[in-house]
Amino acid sequence: MNNHQPEISSALFTATVFTRKKQRMQRIVGIVFGIMAVAILIPLFVLVTYLIIRAWPSLTWDFLTDVPKNGMRGGGIWPALVGTIYTVTFSLLIAVPIGVMAGIYLNEYAKDSWFTRIVNMAVVNLAGVPSIVHALFGVGAFVLFAGMGKSIISASFTLAIMTLPVIIVSTTEALASVPRPFRTACWNVGASKWQTIRTIVLPNSISGILTGVILQVCRAAGETAPIMFTGAVFFKYVQRGDFFPYHLNEQCMALSYHLHTISTQVPGVPEPMLYATAVVLLGFVLIFNSFAIVLRVYMRNRKKW
Amino acid sequence: MFRIETSAILKVLSYGIIAVSCVGFTGCGGGEKKATKTEKFVIATSGSDTMVNLVQMWAEEYQKVNPLVTVEVAGGGSGVGIRDLIQGIITIANTSREMEPVERDQAKQKTGKDPVEFIVAYDALAVYASMKNPVDTLSLEELAGIYGENGQIDKWSQLGVNMKAIGVNDEIVRVSRQNSSGTYAYFREKVLNKKDFKMGSKDMSGSKDVVELVTKTAGAIGYSGMGYHTEHVKFVKVAAKKGEQGYEPSLDNVLSGKYPLARSLLMFTLGQPDATTKAYIDWLLSPAGQEIVKKAGYVPVAMVKR
Numbered sequence: 001m002n003n004h005q006p007e008i009s010s011a012l013f014t015a016t017v018f019t020r021k022k023q024r025m026q027r028i029v030g031i032v033f034g035i036m037a038v039a040i041l042i043p044l045f046v047l048v049t050y051l052i053i054r055a056w057p058s059l060t061w062d063f064l065t066d067v068p069k070n071g072m073r074g075g076g077i078w079p080a081l082v083g084t085i086y087t088v089t090f091s092l093l094i095a096v097p098i099g100v101m102a103g104i105y106l107n108e109y110a111k112d113s114w115f116t117r118i119v120n121m122a123v124v125n126l127a128g129v130p131s132i133v134h135a136l137f138g139v140g141a142f143v144l145f146a147g148m149g150k151s152i153i154s155a156s157f158t159l160a161i162m163t164l165p166v167i168i169v170s171t172t173e174a175l176a177s178v179p180r181p182f183r184t185a186c187w188n189v190g191a192s193k194w195q196t197i198r199t200i201v202l203p204n205s206i207s208g209i210l211t212g213v214i215l216q217v218c219r220a221a222g223e224t225a226p227i228m229f230t231g232a233v234f235f236k237y238v239q240r241g242d243f244f245p246y247h248l249n250e251q252c253m254a255l256s257y258h259l260h261t262i263s264t265q266v267p268g269v270p271e272p273m274l275y276a277t278a279v280v281l282l283g284f285v286l287i288f289n290s291f292a293i294v295l296r297v298y299m300r301n302r303k304k305w
Numbered sequence: 306m307f308r309i310e311t312s313a314i315l316k317v318l319s320y321g322i323i324a325v326s327c328v329g330f331t332g333c334g335g336g337e338k339k340a341t342k343t344e345k346f347v348i349a350t351s352g353s354d355t356m357v358n359l360v361q362m363w364a365e366e367y368q369k370v371n372p373l374v375t376v377e378v379a380g381g382g383s384g385v386g387i388r389d390l391i392q393g394i395i396t397i398a399n400t401s402r403e404m405e406p407v408e409r410d411q412a413k414q415k416t417g418k419d420p421v422e423f424i425v426a427y428d429a430l431a432v433y434a435s436m437k438n439p440v441d442t443l444s445l446e447e448l449a450g451i452y453g454e455n456g457q458i459d460k461w462s463q464l465g466v467n468m469k470a471i472g473v474n475d476e477i478v479r480v481s482r483q484n485s486s487g488t489y490a491y492f493r494e495k496v497l498n499k500k501d502f503k504m505g506s507k508d509m510s511g512s513k514d515v516v517e518l519v520t521k522t523a524g525a526i527g528y529s530g531m532g533y534h535t536e537h538v539k540f541v542k543v544a545a546k547k548g549e550q551g552y553e554p555s556l557d558n559v560l561s562g563k564y565p566l567a568r569s570l571l572m573f574t575l576g577q578p579d580a581t582t583k584a585y586i587d588w589l590l591s592p593a594g595q596e597i598v599k600k601a602g603y604v605p606v607a608m609v610k611r
Contacts, residue, residue: 237364
């Protein structure tokens with residue numbers, strides 16, 4: 001009896017089979033999910049390391065600033081790099097004003113009606129259209145119908161159409177995340193709708209909008225299909241290190257398309273050059289991505305709520 | 306404090322966008338003005354994948370001859386070049402086949418000008434096989450038997466090639482091209498006598514893809530321009546008739562007319578070319594331009610007796 005007493009009390013406070021099972025499950029789930037989280041890092045890490053190791057012999061400053069030479073088997077990628085900067089910049093100049101204004105309208109002004117529901121549905125569906133379809137649309141609408149020909153401006157318009165939906169969606173999301181009391185407080189001191197948007201809503205959502213925009217920069221830089229038929233060429237000579245080599249009505253080289261052509265069309269391209277082109281494209285995208293992250297962190301720290 | 310800063314950022318951003326777009330548009334206008342001043346001139350070309358590397362080398366070299374003229378080079382296949390020419394969005398179409406009468410009519414209808422043809426180089430359509438493959442010579446009939454719609458040849462043993470000796474599947478892996486390719490059209494005309502291709506071939510979208518796949522696949526056979534030859538792949542000798550002697554696609558064999566699958570590489574312009582384009586084409590046909598043809602692995606025009 002005397003021995004039995006502490007046993008009961010310890011049995012009361014030690015885990016039952018049920019609790020132990022629960023804890024075991026908890027631990028297993030934690031470990032498995034943790035492994036999954038780490039696993040998504042592995043491909044990225046392996047990919048980047050592999051690319052850089054293979055590309056190392058070609059990764060020089062000259063590679064960035066020189067023009068392709070010796071039948072594209074030597075030299076650098078300057079024309080393609082500048083071409084990508086051109087198409088991305090001009091597509092943003094077209095897409096950002098339109099997208100942000102449409103997003104503001106949809107979130108701030110529009111009432112929930114059949115019209116806004118159709119617009120929203122159209123935006124979501126547009127975001128799901130494959131890039132090759134955008135490319136064909138670009139050929140029909142800009143190159144042929146609008147008479148822009150194959151040119152940087154056609155390519156930029158095509159990329160803009162492709163990036164618009166996500167810019168609109170990220171704008172509406174960012175605006176919607178601003179708490180409603182911010183607006184009501186502002187209205188209560190007599191501000192108009194536009195004054196409220198300009199001074200309160202936009203400054204508080206700018207980080208979200210910019211993040212969406214910058215992610216679209218990456219997409220515009222990486223896509224091959226939309227520019228392939230609308231304004232990217234196999235080769236075009238520009239001066240080494242020339243920042244303004246192209247007119248808007250001319251075609252240009254672009255990084256993504258250049259990678260495609262030297263890996264499928266040109267025989268005897270040294271392997272490091274192929275990988276180095278990929279690294280530059282990846283670097284372009286990663287730099288913009290990290291810029292987006294830094295900006296978001298900075299803006300989030302300044303938020304008051 | 307916070308509000309002032311972010312709205313300042315907003316302001317800077319919006320001014321930035323306005324400024325950049327102003328610069329963009331005035332830059333565009335200014336560029337055109339500059340164009341007339343310095344006579345900067347762009348020749349847009351597109352077309353044959355067989356020729357794209359040759360044209361690229363020309364474009365690169367021509368920059369040194371006349372720095373004011375920039376040549377845009379795009380590929381896609383002869384069909385793409387001809388389509389672009391018909392729509393009037395390029396100056397020169399590079400093709401490895403003739404324009405068909407229908408296409409000439411379309412060009413005339415759409416642009417009001419007749420396409421003008423220039424022969425800029427000669428090419429031999431080469432048949433490629435893996436280094437491991439013991440095959441030596443194939444006749445045109447045998448090639449038609451392999452690739453043609455009703456062709457009966459599916460196995461290497463039917464051609465007297467013993468693949469078992471090197472431990473490779475007897476099945477012939479046929480490598481072909483997509484149908485916008487001029488090489489595809491030429492092969493269909495010359496080897497298959499305009500009959501259709503057999504289904505089930507691997508259709509690659511570039512000449513280099515064909516040669517690379519054949520290089521890696523021991524049981525494969527493929528065709529492409531002779532300029533795509535590398536030291537890791539071999540030419541199959543081609544004979545005009547079964548039992549006759551086969552020839553490799555070499556400079557000499559093309560020039561002497563012994564190789565049965567020689568063809569011309571062409572450029573088309575809409576109407577007679579303007580002075581700048583004419584100067585470019587004249588340079589291509591000059592000894593300096595034709596030297597590059599040789600370097601690219603094709604046959605210069607001047608060396609062929611007409």
